[in-house]
Amino acid sequence: TASPLLLDVRDLHTRYGRVEALSGVSVRVPAGHIVSVIGANGAGKTTLMNSIMGVLPSSGEITYGGESLRGVPLEGRVARGISLVPERRDLFASMTVADNLQLGAYSRRRENWRRELEEVYTRFPRLAERRRQLAGTLSGGEQQMLAIGRALMGKPRLLLLDEPSLGLAPLIVRDILGIVRGLRAEGVTVLLVEQNARASLAISDEAYVLETGQVRLHGPAAELARNPELGASYLGG
Ligand code: ATP
Numbered sequence: 001t002a003s004p005l006l007l008d009v010r011d012l013h014t015r016y017g018r019v020e021a022l023s024g025v026s027v028r029v030p031a032g033h034i035v036s037v038i039g040a041n042g043a044g045k046t047t048l049m050n051s052i053m054g055v056l057p058s059s060g061e062i063t064y065g066g067e068s069l070r071g072v073p074l075e076g077r078v079a080r081g082i083s084l085v086p087e088r089r090d091l092f093a094s095m096t097v098a099d100n101l102q103l104g105a106y107s108r109r110r111e112n113w114r115r116e117l118e119e120v121y122t123r124f125p126r127l128a129e130r131r132r133q134l135a136g137t138l139s140g141g142e143q144q145m146l147a148i149g150r151a152l153m154g155k156p157r158l159l160l161l162d163e164p165s166l167g168l169a170p171l172i173v174r175d176i177l178g179i180v181r182g183l184r185a186e187g188v189t190v191l192l193v194e195q196n197a198r199a200s201l202a203i204s205d206e207a208y209v210l211e212t213g214q215v216r217l218h219g220p221a222a223e224l225a226r227n228p229e230l231g232a233s234y235l236g237g
Pocket of ligand 1: 016019039041042043044045046047048087144170195
């Protein structure tokens, strides 16, 4: 039984001046699934995320929940339930964990932030223990949890995660990806961008391989994990 598409990106082109970073990318994200986009440095993964959020101008068609996002600015996309956890995490280093989380709610003008804050603390007990600690003094894994927690304030339907495993030790990567899988179980749809192909395929339903701004391969994650073309370049042989 096929799930309806939550996000449908068709023939996306995004350029930086003369350089075309995305050249006709199409990605489909069914509701309730984890879809990963795998690719090397510079393949265009972050550009794809920023194009979906509407912070980079692009041509092509992006449909979310059956409606076109054409002309919808960033705030409108956030209000519709799309939330991005950026690669650099963009935390406020000299503010506390609690203040960073509250800002996540503020940007969505939500009244239910106290309840949502408690939900984030229940999900991430580590953040609850450290609620008064400055974000800049957290470990890398804790900062990633905080960035995800902040994105969850306001209850997104679609979570875009840009390289959550960046700079983290393998055990912590496993924790973070375990959290992502848990979100799926709660009905959050996830588009996950990763260089860490093996780990992301293991938790994904479908995957796309992006190379120099184009989709090179796509299919069920389990099939891609066995694909010899992917093996040599992305799965370490
Ligand atoms: P990484 O894993 O290293 O973050 P990526 O797959 O996310 O890589 P992008 O950051 O989307 O790749 O970059 C895609 C291409 O666009 C690269 O060739 C990059 O140099 C170029 N690019 C990205 N941002 C800009 C910019 N602001 N101005 C000009 N070119 C850019």
